[in-house]
Amino acid sequence: MLNNGKTRRWIVALGVIATGGICAGAVIAAQVRGPGIPQGLEAAIEAEPLVLVADLPARNGQAKRGVFVQPTSAGFVCLWDAPSASSPARQGGCNPSNDPFAGRELFVNFVYDGGPAVSDVRDARLSGLVSQAVARAQVVMSDGTQRSLVLRGASVGGKSYRGFGYRLGRTDLQMGVGPIAVVALDESGAEIDRQTTGFNG
């Protein structure tokens, strides 16, 4: 059996080793997050205001939602599909403020519940922002039809945004019809951007 002095030295040594290991683990964990998960963005998303830019009407037994834009102090513009401006139950994406369309003319989010099989999808919604070059936007459906999107404007922090919201109808979902792409057109009607949704019903 160790005497009192040796016991204390062992405890001190184990404590130092354990502390070092725990600290190293924390540092590694922080590095694993990588350079692309901006800590400031997460805090800004939680704290900073959202502004309504378009509606997602109640449909399919689902409550009304909104399309919100959120310019953040972290240098990103976020686009959310959410029940309200204060709801934490939001789904969306962000792009850098200096390139909110990431080199394109459309910033589109496609959100759905159910699936992954198309026949199991209960609710599906498109939300988006369009650049100044876009005169009109439309949804190309899997049955070959096209649905025009209503573009609405909002001014946030001195900047103007135009956006849209589109919620699929129950009939479309039951028939397996869904959006395969959102298309942006210029004043002449020429297609200037197309973002596919992956929906292949």
Added chain:
Amino acid sequence: MKRLAAVAALMLVALAISASASAAIVTYGGYSWPAGQAYSTSYSPYWWRNVFSKMATFDTTVTFIDNVSYSWHFTLRSHATFLSIHWHSSQTKKAHCRANQGSSAWAACAASS
């Protein structure tokens, strides 16, 4: 006794720092992104946020998958450089992310609990 108390206090502080740094957010995918590459967490009732962070824009999906019907919930598909979805529920689920097109850019998925 003073030394023992100091060591104990230091360990408690380190444990607290470690917990806050690593337990709240878990990176579960971020190694390579050929088209169709997907990653998932384990199932847990505690996941509430799922994010996909990218250094470049490419087509990706994030979702939650429950462990009963294996249905997808709050699925988001977007080219945005940062995707985030939320499911505030105690239902057991896993976070899942997928690259719908390949990219050589740095990207990672992370889930919050």
